[in-house]
Amino acid sequence: MPLLIDKNLYYTLDFLPEGYFIIDNDYKVIYWNKSLELLTGVEKEKILNTKLEDTFQNFGKEIYKKRIDPIFKGGPPVVFSAKLHKNLFSQGKKQSEFYYQVTISSLRITEEKHNALFSVENKSEVYSQINELINLREEALNEIDEKEKIHTKLIGQHTEIQNAFSILTEKNLQIEKQKQQLLELNATKDKFFSILAHDLINPFSALMGYSSLLVEKFETYTSGDIKQMIEIMNFTINQTYDLLQNLLQWSQAQSGKIENKPVKVDLNEIAVNNIKLLKNNILEKNIEIENSIPENIVVYVDYNMINTVFRNLISNAIKFTQKGGSINIVHEQQTGDSELKDKFVIISVNDTGVGISKENIEKLFRIEESITTIGTNNERGTGLGLMLCKEFVEITGGKIWVESEVGKGSKFFIKIPLCTD
Amino acid sequence: MFDSLQIEIIKEVINIGVGKSAEVLNTMIQSHILLEVPEVKIIKYGEYNDFIDYFEDDNYAVITLPFNGDLNGFSKLIMSSDHAAKLVDAFIGKSGVNMDMDSLRIDILSEIGNVIINAVMGTLSNMLNLHLDYIVPSYEQGARDIIIPEEMIKNESAILFAKTQFKIEEFEAQGNFAVFFRVKSFNSLVEKIQIYFDKNFS
Structure with a gap:
């Protein structure tokens, strides 16, 4: 049904708050309402019967024409959003300060002819x-x-x-x-x-x-x-x-x-030799000494070092054991980690001598705190022996420690590497 | 209602229409936009429930263009709110704009929807020589029950449904295009398609 365009419509549009204008298929402005004068600052008299793009150059651009042109053939309404087409109504180089939402509808004039009605809503405040x-x-x-x-x-x-x-x-x-x-x-x-x-x-x-x-x-x-x-x-x-x-x-x-030259050493042999060497001292104090190290316990250490360790431990045991006392050199049975058992041997030198106080045990192997005690037969010592023992046992990769009780005797342990060949 | 040949013709018309809208959209944004019509279906009144079940999201943005004349009905672009937001991002850039600003989103989506719907409907009316009058498009957002117009249900109409895919480089938005016809219009459409077929293919 063709829309009726007459002065009544124009009159009505003049009093609407939105901007309305109509162009024909040559883009000539044939209607411009009052609100538009306020919105765009362009007066009706100046724009009527001129081409829209003469005032607003963007309407001459292909991208806009392509979308507007179908309107003149009765095509569906076209929407230009305010955000995407802010400068649609720019004049010359001056950019628009306003945001206009534009909807263009087809107005059927005759069976074949259509004009375009533009509705312009100012969205500047919202934007x-x-x-x-x-x-x-x-x-x-x-x-x-x-x-x-x-x-x-x-x-x-x-x-x-x-x-x-x-x-x-x-x-x-x-x-x-x-x-x-x-x-x-x-x-x-x-x-x-x-x-x-x-x-x-x-x-x-x-x-x-x-x-x-x-x-x-x-x-x-x-x-x-x-x-x-x-x-x-x-x-x-x-x-x-x-x-x-x-x-x-x-x-x-x-x-x-001092050079560490590890060789195979039979511990029983070392013990026997050192007992022999210290025989006089043992006899003089009437000490009973027993070597329980089994034969064929072979370690892999420096001979001189292990010999010094045995000599010092046995000599110390003699020194601090009263006449008639006893000394036992024992091959200790190990418990726990079987892998460690295969790699190390523990030997202890036990005596029934004077023993060492807990306080002194802590100082035994420390040079800065070393102590010297006179033996039961007034033997003199320097405290050097045990430090040497510690130094040498540690060079072999082993360990030395002591368990003792005053008046009951001492047990010096050494843990040294077995020969694994 | 439609035979397979007629469906093919509708498919082709929609395809051409969507292609035209892609051309327009490409001039509006820097990124290249690709629109596809992988599927066109005719949904009868009795299948409305199945049709609505197809929309699984909670919220939708719907742009509606009512039309009358040779055919009566509504064209609708239906997008989930998430996809609508992605589409808007593609047009105005991600930075600095909070997508919860409804006014901005409505403006832009209305225009994008307008471009797509116009291209499809313009093509449909041109190719099938339909005289259609249009009413200004509207924008709605809400749960999926806003998709089918109540008036359509009352009039036991049918839906021409086209699933449309938008692909915009880094943004990926997906939308659906649907045309709701009153039953009476369907007969006119079948007639017009037949004329188009006779004119072009026989």
Whole structure:
């Protein structure tokens, strides 16, 4: 049904708040309502009977014509959204400040002829609110961004501080370690001088005293006196020799000159040899000594080192066991991890001697705290022996420890690697 | 109602229409837009429930273009709200715009829907030589029951349903195009198709 276009329609459209205009198929403006004058600032008199694109150049563009043209053939209404076509009503180079939502409908004039009715709705207020919201959102996002940057920077600084702290802690540990090494070095030096000052001077004083007496007053002594003096001298010489041997080995170990040359060593043999060597001391104190190490327990260690360890442990046991006491050298049965059992052997030297207090046990193997105790027969010691034992056992990859009770005796354990060939 | 040949003709008309809308949409955005018509179905009144079950999302945006003249009915572009938001993103960019701003979304979707519906309906009326009068398009959003107009159910009409796929580079939006005809119109449509067939193929 053709729409009736007459002055009444124009009159009605003039009083509607939306903008309305009509163009013919040549894009010539044939109607322009009052609201449009306010919306676009273009007066009716100036635009009527002119081409729409003469005022609003965008309507001359192909992309718009392509969509508007079907209207003149009765095609369906066309919608231009305010957001996507903000500049549809721009004049010249001046950009539109307004947002217009445009709907174009076909007006049938005759059977074949159609005009286009444009409805223009000002959506600027809505869009200014939308834009305001978008700006606010952007501001908020920027603020969040800024905060995140600060946060990231703080995390970075925190990490740097943590790293610096780790380096400092590491350095402190190194300093602490160096301090400990210095303490040990100092203790080693003190020990060395102490041995030179006392342990070595004293026996020589005794030897010099007795030998002087013999040289000067030999004729005045009975043969019994002379024998007694020579026995004391012999005893002192043996002890001093032991001390010198230990001292030599210890100084070599300290200066790193001692070489670890592992060979196969039969532990039973080592024990038997050392018992033989210390036979006089054992006999003198009437000590019963038993070697329970089975034959063919073969370890893979430096011969001199393991020999020094056995000598010192047996000699210490003799030194701190009263007359008539007993010493037992035992091959310990191991429990637990079978793999470890196949790799190591544990030997203990047990005595029924004076024992060691708990307090002193802790100091036994530490050079900076070493203690010296006089034996039950006034034997002198330097405390050097056990330190040597510890040093040598550890070089072999083994371990040394002690169990003891005052008045009941001591058990010194060594754990050393078995020969696995 | 329609034989397979007539269905093929409708398919072709829709295809051409959708192709034209793609051309227009491509000039509106930087990204390349691809529209397909993989499927065209005629749904009878008795199959309305099955038809509505096809729409599984909670919320839909629907652009409706009512028409009368040689045929009476409604053309509708139906998109789930999620896909509608994606489509709007493609036109205005993702940054800075909150998609909950209904006014903005309605404006843009109305125009996009208008482009697609106009192209299809324009092609349909041109090719089949139909005289149609149109009423200004409307936008609705809500649950899926807004898809079928109540008036159609009362009049026991049929639906010409085309499933349309939009592919816009990084954005992937999917929409459905449906034309609801009153039963009376169907007879006119069959007639017009027959004339078109006789003129072009026989």
